[in-house]
Amino acid sequence: MQGRHGHLSREQKQFALWLHAKGWRLVDIAREIGCSAPMVGLMVRTGRYVDAKAFGWDPRSGCLTIAEREQILVGLAQGLSLTAIAGQLGRAVSTISREVARAGGREKYSAWGAHERARAQARRPKAFKLGTGPLLQEVATNLEQLWSPQEIAARLRLDRPGDPEMHVSHETIYQSLFVQGRGQLRRELARCLRSGRTARKPRTAVDGRGRIPGMVMISERPGEVEDRAVPGHWEGDLIMGEQSRSAVATLVERSTRLTLLLHLGEGKSAEQVEVAMREAITALPVSLRRTITWDQGAEMAKHATFTATTGIPIYFCDPHSPWQRASNENTNGLLRQYLPKSTDLSLVSRNELERIQDSLNARPRKTLGYMTPSEKFAELVAATT
Structure with a gap:
């Protein structure tokens, strides 16, 4: 620290006088700003700080200031909770929690040390860690x-x-x-990378898809779907082939992770997807076809027809929220090992899709206690018949 060389900044000296006015001992003030107790005593007696050189750095807007760090230090010394300190400063509790943790915790927190560290981290340009070596x-x-x-x-x-x-x-x-x-x-x-992308998609990218009429959003989905205790709730999506000209539809059962691959050799229009889904889902026992969750792709434009025919409601995810279909997303990632993005999926036969489907369903899953989806699904079928 600067103070160890006897060159305290104007802000450090002001801080020392402020702590002394709060009743702090000279030795504790010295430890906080990084100098000797006699030097603090001299500052207290003379009350001088204007002649010292300014620290020369102010945090950018939104970052903690030295005044706020002083208040954190005093609050910790008084035994206040992080929530109480955050309330005094009008800051989020998480902001105070991270600040204290970075600077050594409640027992070792140093306001001035944290401020100097923040200045060092804000310096630009920084050396890039993955340079060489x-x-x-x-x-x-x-x-x-x-x-x-x-x-x-x-x-x-x-x-x-x-x-x-x-x-x-x-x-x-x-x-x-x-x-x-x-x-x-x-x-x-x-x-x-698992995504295979050679460029990152900006978070601010605009989705140009139109809104599908009559959508029922995921927020209205029955609560029993969430805990995966009741079987028969499915998540669906399309995986796209080369240049998005072909596709395969996927359905994943949330409780067992059983995967159904739907052949779309004739095309990926809404009509063709609806027919393929209806054929696949109606082949299941009635107790195992309760709901389907899908994203807002145009292939779902015939969702009302599907629901009217099968009695199975379709719930739609919020835009840009793939985690709302987490089982399906993870399974699609595994599926890419069989069907890379460069594949023309229109050339993949039904027999080949069935082989891939069987391979996925025979794969032990950690989330199932290393049972396979087929084993887990058979167990549930037996329990419901």
């Missing part, structure tokens, strides 16, 4: 093994707990793959 090589090797950036980041911390130079966030890996000027990782490694 063994970290870059290890990340590239793991990407070639089809590990995701999240898996790589987590595994590096697990394997090298005492080597922070070999730690990297998953966001840094994504930036190296996709952001212009930070492409130290070979661009072709982006194809090793």
Whole structure:
């Protein structure tokens, strides 16, 4: 810290006088601002601070100021809860919680130390961690093994707990793959990602699809669907082939993860999807066809016809919310190992789809206690007959 060299900033001296007025001991003030107790005593006696050099940095709008950090320090010393401190400052509790955790916790929190650290982290430009060296090589090797950036980041911390130079966030890996000027990782490694994308889709991208008439939203779906205790609730979607010219429809049962692959060899229009869904779903026992959840794709334009014919309601996810069909999304990711995005799905026969379907349903799943979807589904069928 600056104070250890005897050169306290104007703000540090003001802070020392403020803490003294609050009744703090000289030794505690010295520890907080990083100087000796006699120096604090001299400042207190003279009351001088104007002649000191200014710290020279103010946080950007929305970030914690030194005055707020002072209030956090005093609140912690008084034994106040983080919620109470957040209320005094008009801040979110999570903001105060992260601030205190970053600076050593309740017992070790230093307002001035946290402020100096914030200034250091705000400096630009920063050296990019995936520039060169063994970290870059290890990340590239793991990407070639089809590990995701999240898996790589987590595994590096697990394997090298005492080597922070070999730690990297998953966001840094994504930036190296996709952001212009930070492409130290070979661009072709982006194809090793599960998505296969060579560019990131902006969060602000506008969905140009029109609204489907008569949609019933997921918020109106029965509560029994959520806990997966009752079988017969399905999630559906299309996976697209090369240049989105062909498709296969997928249905995944939420309780068992059983997957049905629907052949769409004649096309992916709403009429063709409705027919394929009706044929697949009506072949099931009545007790195992309760609801279907789908996204707002145009292929669902005939949802009312489907419901009127089968009696099975279709609920629609909110826009850009794939997690509302999490079982289906995860299964579609596995399906891409069989049907990559470059595949012309119109050429995939019904027999081939059935083979892939059987393979997926015979795959042990951790979420099922390593039972297979077929085994779990058979168990439920037996229990309902």
